[in-house]
Amino acid sequence: MKSIPADIIKQAAAGDRTSFRMIYEASSAYVYHLALRMNENPEDAKEVAQEVFLKIYGSLGRFNYRSSFKTWVYRITINTAINHYRRRLKEQKIRGEWHWVQKRDSHGIFSDEVSWNDKSRIRDAVLRGLSPEQRACILLREMEGLNYQEISEVLSIKLNTVRTRIKRAREKILEAMRKEGIDDEM
Amino acid sequence: MMKCEKVQDFILSDYLDEQLDSKRTLAVEKHLAQCEQCRELAQEVKEKVGPLLKEERRSSPPASLWSSIEKDIEARPAKSPQRFFWVCWKPSLRPWTPQWNPLWVFVLCLMIMAGVVRYQQQVRTVNKYLTEQVDFLALISWDDPLFYYLGELSPGAWWGSLWI
Numbered sequence: 032m033k034s035i036p037a038d039i040i041k042q043a044a045a046g047d048r049t050s051f052r053m054i055y056e057a058s059s060a061y062v063y064h065l066a067l068r069m070n071e072n073p074e075d076a077k078e079v080a081q082e083v084f085l086k087i088y089g090s091l092g093r094f095n096y097r098s099s100f101k102t103w104v105y106r107i108t109i110n111t112a113i114n115h116y117r118r119r120l121k122e123q124k125i126r127g128e129w130h131w132v133q134k135r136d137s138h139g140i141f142s143d144e145v146s147w148n149d150k151s152r153i154r155d156a157v158l159r160g161l162s163p164e165q166r167a168c169i170l171l172r173e174m175e176g177l178n179y180q181e182i183s184e185v186l187s188i189k190l191n192t193v194r195t196r197i198k199r200a201r202e203k204i205l206e207a208m209r210k211e212g213i214d215d216e217m
Numbered sequence: 218m219m220k221c222e223k224v225q226d227f228i229l230s231d232y233l234d235e236q237l238d239s240k241r242t243l244a245v246e247k248h249l250a251q252c253e254q255c256r257e258l259a260q261e262v263k264e265k266v267g268p269l270l271k272e273e274r275r276s277s278p279p280a281s282l283w284s285s286i287e288k289d290i291e292a293r294p295a296k297s298p299q300r301f302f303w304v305c306w307k308p309s310l311r312p313w314t315p316q317w318n319p320l321w322v323f324v325l326c327l328m329i330m331a332g333v334v335r336y337q338q339q340v341r342t343v344n345k346y347l348t349e350q351v352d353f354l355a356l357i358s359w360d361d362p363l364f365y366y367l368g369e370l371s372p373g374a375w376w377g378s379l380w381i
Contacts, residue, residue, distance in 0.1 A: 048287075055283060063278035073279070080278055084286045154269055172234060173270035179236050198229040204266050 032101045033057045040100065044091035051088060059084075061175070062108050068170050069112035069163065070119075071155060079115050083108050098184060105171065105185045113163045157204050168193055169200040221255055224248045228259045233267075 035057055043050035062083050067076035086107050094103060158166055164186075171177045171185060182193045224232075224245055231237040232245050249256045 048290075052283070055286070059278045059282065060275045063282070064275040067276055073276075076276075077279055077282055077285075080282055081285050081289065085289055088286075088290055150269065157269065169270065173267060174272065179231075179234070194230045197234070198226060201229045201233075201262060201266050204269070205262065208265055208269075 032061045032104070035100050037096070040091060040094060043088075044094070051091075054087070055084060058104050062104065065105070065108050065170060065175070066112050068158060068174065069109070069166060070116055071159065075115060075119065079108070079112050082115070083111050086111065102181065102184050105175070105177075106187070109167045109171075109186060113167065116163050153208075157207055160203055160207055161200050165196045165200040165203070168196040169204075172197055218251070219244050219248045221248075221252060224252070224255050225258055228255065228262060232259070233262055 035054055039050045039053055043054055059080065063076055063080045066079035066083070067073065070076050070079055083104075087104065094100070098106075158170075161169065167186060168182055171182045172179075177185065179190055179193045179197075183190045186193070227237060227241070227245050232242065237245065249259060
C-alpha cells in the first residue's frame with residue numbers, strides 16, 4: 032500500500048472529500064482484494080469494502096499515528112471482513128441452508144464442483160477450509176507480505192498466536208492438497 | 218540435533234517466512250541436510266502453499282464502489298452538538314496508559330523521594346515525643362507519695378481523685 036502523507040489524512044479528517052478520494056485511490060485495491068479473499072464472493076467483498084471506507088471516513092479524526100496508516104486500514108478491513116463473514120454464516124444457519132454450512136463445517140474445504148485445474152478455484156476452496164482468523168493470518172503473510180510483528184499489530188494478537196495460526200493454516204492447506212492429490216503443476 | 222517435530226514446526230512457520238534468527242536457521246538447515254522426511258516437507262510447503270496463495274495482480278474494486286461510498290457519506294446525518302460533546306470527551310474517558318518518557322520518569326522519581334523524606338521527618342517527630350514521655354515516666358519514683366496515696370484509695374475514690 033502506498034504511504035499516505037499525514038496532511039492528506041488530516042485534511043480528509045476535517046471533511047475534505049478530495050483528500051479522502053486520494054486515500055481511497057491509494058488503498059481501495061488492497062482493501063477490496065483482502066475483503067474478497069476473506070469473504071469469497073464479489074458482492075460480499077464490495078459490501079465489506081464499502082463498510083471499511085465508511086469506518087475510515089468516520090474515524091479518521093481519531094487516528095492517533097501510533098501505528099502506521101497501512102496497519103490501521105488492514106486492521107479495520109480484517110475486523111470488518113471477519114464480522115461480515117460471521118454475520119453471513121449466522122444468517123445462512125437461521126435460514127436453514129444447512130447443506131452449505133454442513134459441507135463447510137464437517138466435510139472440510141472441498142465441494143464437487145471445484146475443478147482442480149483452476150488455480151484460483153483451488154485457492155478459494157482451500158481458504159474456505161480455514162477459520163477466519165487463520166485465513167486472516169495466512170493472507171496477510173502470503174498475499175500482503177507482512178511480517179509476523181506487523182500481523183500481530185494488525186490483529187492485536189501475540190506473536191506466538193500469529194505463528195501458531197500460520198502453522199495450522201499451512202498444515203490444513205497441505206493436508207487438503209495431499210488428500211485431493213494436487214500436484215505441483217498447478 | 219533438533220528433533221523432527223520442532224523442525225517441522227519451524228518449516229511451517231518461521232523458517233519458511235525467514236523469521237528465525239541465524240542460530241536457529243543454521244540448526245534447521247543442519248537438520249534438513251541429514252533428514253530426508255523434513256527436507257521433503259520443506260520442499261512441499263515451498264512449492265505448493267506459497268505459489269497457491271501469491272497472486273500476480275490484485276482484483277480491482279468495482280467502479281460503483283466509490284459512488285456507493287459517496288452516497289452513504291452524504292446520507293449520513295450531520296454531527297449534532299451532543300455527538301460533538303461525546304467525541305470531545307470520549308478520549309478523556311479512556312483509561313490512562315503511562316507514557317514512559319524520561320521527563321515523566323524523572324518527575325515521578327522526585328515525587329517519590331520527596332514523599333520518603335517527608336515520611337522520615339514525621340517518624341522522627343513521633344519518636345522524639347515518645348522518648349520524652351518515656352523519660353518523664355522513668356523519672357517518677359514508685360515511692361512517690363502521689364503513687365502511695367493512689368494505691369491506698371478504693372477504686373471509686375481513685376477515679377474520683379483523677380477527676381479532681
